[in-house]
Amino acid sequence: MSMREFDFVEPTSVSEACALLAEDPDGSAVFAGGTDILVDLKAGLKHHQRLVSLARIEELRAVELTADGALRIGATATINQIARHQGIKERFSGINDAAMSLAAEQVRNQATVAGNLCMAVPSADMAPILLAHGATMRVVSPVGERVVPLREFFVGPRETILEAADVVVAIDVPPPAPGTGDASLRQGGRVSLSLPMAAVAAVVVMEKRICREATVTLGAVAPTPIMATAAGEVVTGNELSEDVLREAGERAAEAAVPIDDLRATKEYRLELVKVLTRRVLQAAADRAKG
């Protein structure tokens, strides 16, 4: 399986990376872990004249939990850097769920969180939970830096708002309110090395048994990862009774617009959304402390 030739450049600063991309925006691509790009190049689905690797840019590697509880994921932080991070396991269990569900060890050691979002496939495992947490993307271009809410980042399958010379430098997750619990659940054909047929994530804020706030998001059941706002509203102000959870599942399924494909039928995906929504809300609430 051989690839067509390309130049591989390894800048050591973000500004240099932007400059390299800006020289030939159409012929270049950012190269992070390469787990998506190399598959496309090998299959001949894409060709890039120049790959601009971010690997040698020191400052992009970090994963930081700040004192106020916010999380910053650098652009080249791998999925396993997240999955093995003790603080994330404790404070953002749902982000750990999502990381552990992606592919298998070898891929998690290489694939980046930012690359997963930038690739923008509807089934991207890191997307629903980061969307539910209200994450933002820090984007640098040759003309400056901007912050884009993840909610506005996805445009369609494999399509984002990124311009050719844009580099995502970090993903910021705001500090969760006291009493927050989160979870991410997905169903694939098998546990490892399979993309989800449907995925649901939830972030809830609990006060004793009452849910004060709930955000539900879906993956693999629409052209992009999406918010299921109505599902969250059903839960808000209520105890998580069986009826409330079932109703939330129905609302979530109404937000979904799945397709039939080789992994699952539309109908099966809608059923999965209902079941996963109930389970993920319960799991998030069980984890909430406060």
Add this chain to the structure above:
Amino acid sequence: MPRKIDPKKEPDKGVTRRGFLGSVGAGAVAAATGVAHRAEAVPEITEPDEMVQVALRINGRTHRLLVEPRWTLLFVLRERLALTGTKVGCERGECGSCTVLIDGRTRYACMTLAVEAEGTEITTVEGLLDGEELGEVQQAFVMEDAFQCGYCTSGQVVAAEGLLRANPSPTLNDIRHGMSGNLCRCAAYVHIFKAVDHAAELKKGGRQ
């Protein structure tokens, strides 16, 4: 060796390192400490000076060689360095037969470019020998009869080594999860899981 030039491509496509440095401002040149790698279209007739010099540390030894940026580590290990213990399977990150350790962590060599691996410590199945003897994980695979045709075995052994370095006392569930990036077409899974468990004990100096 003569170099074939494609006149349609040559003038504007492809950016040489020199071309890049000439095309950006002086400030950027000063900042451009990054490495630029240039590949050629037809591997057999590419002139060595159009390839990139890399130094790869493999099993404790440094190999200096010329590579094309599009060459995977898997290709370089097998076809340039004759380290054929690392096997070719799917070549798209889905089977695990090409598993190697990079800085102690498991990676698919088919999904890693050789140029990316510069500056890292690479370990292949050959590097898991204990002198002339089999290493602990290799021994455990023999003792537990953890293969049939053996094609997936070197990948399984390296994956097990990576798993045990990260988690010296894995549960059966940790093993199943940790080894799930390696397929075995002969489905020797039960024996493979036993071998990983056995290897964990051998590494701690236990059960022979």
